[in-house]
Amino acid sequence: MNIGIIGAGKVGCTLARAMKFAGMSISGVYSRSVESAALLAKEVDGIFPNDLKTTVEQAGVVFITVNDDAIEDIVKKIANKFKRRSGFPLHGKAFFHCSGAKSSDVLGPLRDLGADVGSLHPLMTFPDKNMPPEELEGISFCMEGDPRCLNLAMEITDRIETNIFFLNSPEDKPLYHVGACIVSNYMNVLVDLACAVFHEIGIPAKDAMTHCLPLIYASLENTLTLGPSQALTGPIVRGDVNTVKTHIQAINARMPWLSDGYRILGLYAAAAANADKKISNSKYMKLVELLEEGDFTARPLAGEGDSDE
Numbered sequence: 567m568n569i570g571i572i573g574a575g576k577v578g579c580t581l582a583r584a585m586k587f588a589g590m591s592i593s594g595v596y597s598r599s600v601e602s603a604a605l606l607a608k609e610v611d612g613i614f615p616n617d618l619k620t621t622v623e624q625a626g627v628v629f630i631t632v633n634d635d636a637i638e639d640i641v642k643k644i645a646n647k648f649k650r651r652s653g654f655p656l657h658g659k660a661f662f663h664c665s666g667a668k669s670s671d672v673l674g675p676l677r678d679l680g681a682d683v684g685s686l687h688p689l690m691t692f693p694d695k696n697m698p699p700e701e702l703e704g705i706s707f708c709m710e711g712d713p714r715c716l717n718l719a720m721e722i723t724d725r726i727e728t729n730i731f732f733l734n735s736p737e738d739k740p741l742y743h744v745g746a747c748i749v750s751n752y753m754n755v756l757v758d759l760a761c762a763v764f765h766e767i768g769i770p771a772k773d774a775m776t777h778c779l780p781l782i783y784a785s786l787e788n789t790l791t792l793g794p795s796q797a798l799t800g801p802i803v804r805g806d807v808n809t810v811k812t813h814i815q816a817i818n819a820r821m822p823w824l825s826d827g828y829r830i831l832g833l834y835a836a837a838a839a840n841a842d843k844k845i846s847n848s849k850y851m852k853l854v855e856l857l858e859e860g861d862f863t864a865r866p867l868a869g870e871g872d873s874d875e
Contacts, residue, residue: 567590567591567626567627567718567721568591568592568593568594568624568625568626568627569582569585569590569591569592569593569625569626569627569628569629570592570593570594570595570596570621570622570624570625570627570628570629571592571594571595571596571606571621571628571629571631572596572597572618572621572622572628572629572630572631572632572640573596573597573629573630573631573632573633573636573640574595574596574597574599574602574603574605574606574631574695575597575602575631575632575633575695576692576693576694576695576697577631577664577688577692578597578606578629578631578632578664579606579609579695579696580692580695580697580699580702581629581631581664581688581702582595582606582609582610582629583609583610583697583698583699584699584702584726585722585725585726586609586610586611587699587726588699588725588726588727589725590722590725592610592611592612593612593614593621593624593625594612594614594620594621594622594624594625595607595610595612595614595616595621596616596617596618596620596621597616600616603616604616618640618643618644618647619644619647619648622644622647622648622656622659625659626658626659626660627659627660627661627662627718627722628659628660628661628662629661629662629663629664629686630661630662630663630664630673631663631664634665634667634668637663637665637668637672638672641672641673641675641676642675644675644676645675645676645678645679648679649679653680654679654680655679655680656676656679656680656681657679657680657681658680659680659681659682660681660682660683660684660712660714660715660718661673661676661681661682661683661684662683662684662685662686662711662715662719663685663686664685664686664687664688665685665687666687666708666739666742666743666746666747667739667740667743668685668739669685669710669736669737669739670683670684670685670710670711670712670715670736671736673685677712682711682712682713682714682715682718683711683712683715684709684710684711684712684715684716684718684719685708685709685710685711685736685739686707686708686709686711686715686719686722686723687707687708687709687742687743687746688702688705688706688707688728689705689706689707689708689746690702690705691750699726702726702727702728703726703727703728704727704728704729705728705729706728706729706730706731707719707723707728707729707730707731708730708731708732708733708742708746709730709731709732709733710732710733710735710736710738710739716732757775757778757782759824759827760774760778761774761775761778762821762824763821763824764777764778766820766821785797794838795838795839795841795842796842798835798838798839798844800835801813802832802835802836802839802845802853803835803839803844803845804845805839805845805846805849805850805852805853807849807852807853807856810832810853810856810857811856813828814828814829814856814857829857829858832853832857833854833857833858836850836853836854836857837850
């Protein structure tokens with residue numbers, strides 16, 4: 567299978583390198599940056615013209631790895647280059663984009679020209695273009711799209727030794743991306759917030775990170791081993807209303823900007839603890855009353871009900 571890469575950024579470079587490492591043929595590279603295209607072509611042992619039409623023509627499978635906002639423009643440019651041909655000029659070709667938030671529907675103009683289309687998003691963070699192929703091993707890809715693309719995606723992900731799962735509908739893509747962003751981005755935000763709290767009491771953020779690392783690692787390990795709800799510890803799981811009240815008073819006095827975040831996270835933690843019968847309904851309601859403010863309300867976790875006294 568000949569693979570074309572459109573977009574020589576972090577994801578495009580990493581995927582191209584991994585597919586080449588797995589024995590697949592990269593038949594073309596296109597990028598807005600001639601320099602980026604040339605560097606990636608050299609890495610995958612190719613001498614390609616930095617030409618969009620040629621990249622598509624030489625490939626059986628095309629990966630569109632530009633940023634989300636540029637996908638529609640690239641799709642339009644590809645369609646314009648082939649739409650004057652009779653019949654279905656892209657028949658037999660498959661196109662994937664790698665956006666987490668957009669569905670395969672954004673590739674509709676290519677489907678209208680006979681192509682099979684799909685979205686194939688790596689559930690991974692890409693810090694730079696130099697990520698070695700072996701670091702992709704074991705990650706998961708989220709897939710939705712046309713049946714032929716499903717089969718191609720399974721073949722490609724198998725060859726680069728990764729996992730794959732499928733969405734039931736293109737409409738599920740935005741919520742899938744919400745979950746991915748929470749895992750990838752908001753854990754970082756939580757650590758940063760904790761460091762800000764330590765900084766408020768005179769401990770530099772760098773030192774706070776060093777001191778908290780064992781706790782971060784242990785908490786993550788417990789979450790992976792026991793599950794998120796079972797791994798919860800702390801005053802909310804103990805139903806320690808007075809400690810939570812002390813927290814809120816300290817936050818309001820010295821870091822009021824943190825109040826909303828602390829309260830909403832506390833409400834979810836309380837709901838999880840109550841659902842797992844770690845705290846009684848009466849303790850739960852006291853915590854909810856304490857933590858609720860404005861429009862924030864405690865929402866039970868999906869699929870979990872209230873516990874009995």
